[in-house]
Amino acid sequence: MSHKIWLMEGLSSQRDIINGITSTAKKHNYNVSIYASHRQSRNEILSLADHALIEPNDINQRLEFILSTVKKYAIQAIHTGRHAHWFEAHRAAIEPSGAHLTTGARDVAMLDLADDKVAFAHHMKSLNLPVVPSLRVDSPVQLRELIARKPFGDLPLCVKPVTGIYGMGFWQFDESVSPMAAFTHPDARRVKAEYYLQALEAVDSMEPLVLMPYLPGPEYSVDMLAENGKVLAAVARRKEGALQYLENSGEAFELAQACAAAMGADGLINVQTRNDASGKPLLLEINMRPSGGIGYTRFSGVNLPGLFALRQLGLISQQQVLDDARRDFTPATVRALSDVVAYNPVLSNQVQ
Ligand SMILES: Nc1ncnc2c1ncn2[C@@H]1O[C@H](COP(=O)(O)OP(=O)(O)O)[C@@H](O)[C@H]1O
Ligand SMILES: [Mg+2]
Incomplete structure (x- = not known):
């Protein structure tokens, strides 16, 4: 029997997710067909799937496109990367089609909370989860005053915004x-406060900012990989300079999982922490979607996208994921490189 999973437009890691699923399916000899779609001609992503689709640009056509595609190809699971809020709001309209939907959470309120870094910080604090102290700034005057007051x-x-x-x-x-x-040295991201304030005072309107201790x-x-707030598998990447150390224990690893659980995370998601001067990890943010670096975690032996797909397609139990992730993990050190791939302007796997 063929198992069909559909990865809709996501952020930068859609290629790595397809590769991860393909390799898991091959390893376990499952007949998995991957459908991938995007609004743009992102052929470097779409060409990796078994079948490619172009998504409509018009949001009013999205639901009909999803329902007809699920029906036509008997899709069992849909993973969304972008537009998570829209998808979550339309869960009740999509799931009767027979496809199980993954948006990052099962509650729009949690997706909204994750998108507002100040509200997120307040919520974490209310749950006694250590988080970076975060003050919201809505005007240049307010920022000037706060900096002078040394909060x-x-x-x-x-x-940060x-x-x-x-x-960014x-x-x-x-x-x-x-x-x-x-x-x-723009990449060092250091500026004298006065020059930042001058630039901020010169704009007509500003995006709200979070002011934090560095x-x-x-x-x-x-x-x-989480399911409705239950974390089934996790890999931490400790970032030091150009290297990333893959780990599966420690205070930051535990804190990130507690955060994901508290947020009701559902799917492939990411939590970031940073240590304060005393070495204690504080939460920075949760991304209710796969991170750009999710592909790097495979070097630990744990294939998060693969485990995700097997769960969505009903091929393994929660307990098997928990066991596999523990058993397969080995520490590893990775270094990210920017890569180049051949781009074929013609998609030979495109379907309607
Ligand atoms: N309080 C902080 N102290 C030091 N670095 C920070 C702090 N907040 C954010 N950063 C840096 O900025 C980056 C982006 O912040 P983050 O909260 O992850 O937002 P986003 O990734 O959504 O832009 C982090 O990866 C981190 O390197
Ligand atoms: Mg981040």
């Missing part, structure tokens, strides 16, 4: 750097 004593300060992604907009305030630092690290990014 976190002598700890260095940093900011309340609803950010990809680390993160800046550390550092009075020791050159006034030109933001231009000459945490020295190291940083952990923990990729997990």
Whole structure:
């Protein structure tokens, strides 16, 4: 019997997810067909699937497209990467088709909470989960006042957007750097507070910011497979310089799992922490979707996308996932490289 899983438009890791599922299916000799879709001609992703589809751009056509595709190809499971909120809001309309839906959570409120870093921090604090102290800033005046007031004593300060992604907009305030630092070494993300404030005061409207103490690290990014708040498998990546150390124990690893459980995480998700000066991990954020680095975790022997697919297709039990993830893990060190692949402008596997 053929098992069919459909990966809809996601973020950067869709290729790694397809590769992970393919390799697991091959290893266990399961007949799994992978459907992949995207609104754009992302042929470097779509060509890896058994069957490729182009998603409609018009949101009003999305539900009909999903229902007709599920029916036509007898799809059993849908994984969404983008538009999680929309999908979760339409769960009741999608699941009667017979396809099980994964959006990152089973509750739109949790997806919304994950998208607001200040609300998330307050929620974690209310549950006694250690989280980076986070102050919301809505105006340049407010930021100027807060910086002058030193809300976190002598700890260095940093900011990021309340609803950010990809680390965009993160800046550390550092009075020791050159006034030109933001231009000459943008990747270091250090700026004198005064120049940041001047730029902020010059814009017409600003995106809300989170003001936090700067945490020295190291940083952990923990990729997990969860089902309705139950974490079945997890791999932590400790980031130090250019290297990432794959681990499956420790305080950050445990904290990340407690966070995922508290958020009712469902699917392939990611939690990030960073150690404070005393070495204690604090939560930074939860991404209710696969991280960009989920593919790196396979070097630990644990194939999270593969386990996800086998669960969604009803091929293994929760207990088997728990056992496999424990048994298969071995520590590993990885280094991320930017890669290049051949891009074929023609998709030979496209279906309607
Ligand atoms: N309080 C902090 N101290 C030090 N670094 C931080 C802090 N908050 C965020 N960062 C850095 O900024 C990056 C992006 O922040 P994060 O909360 O993961 O948001 P996103 O990934 O959604 O942009 C983190 O990976 C981390 O390296
Ligand atoms: Mg992040």
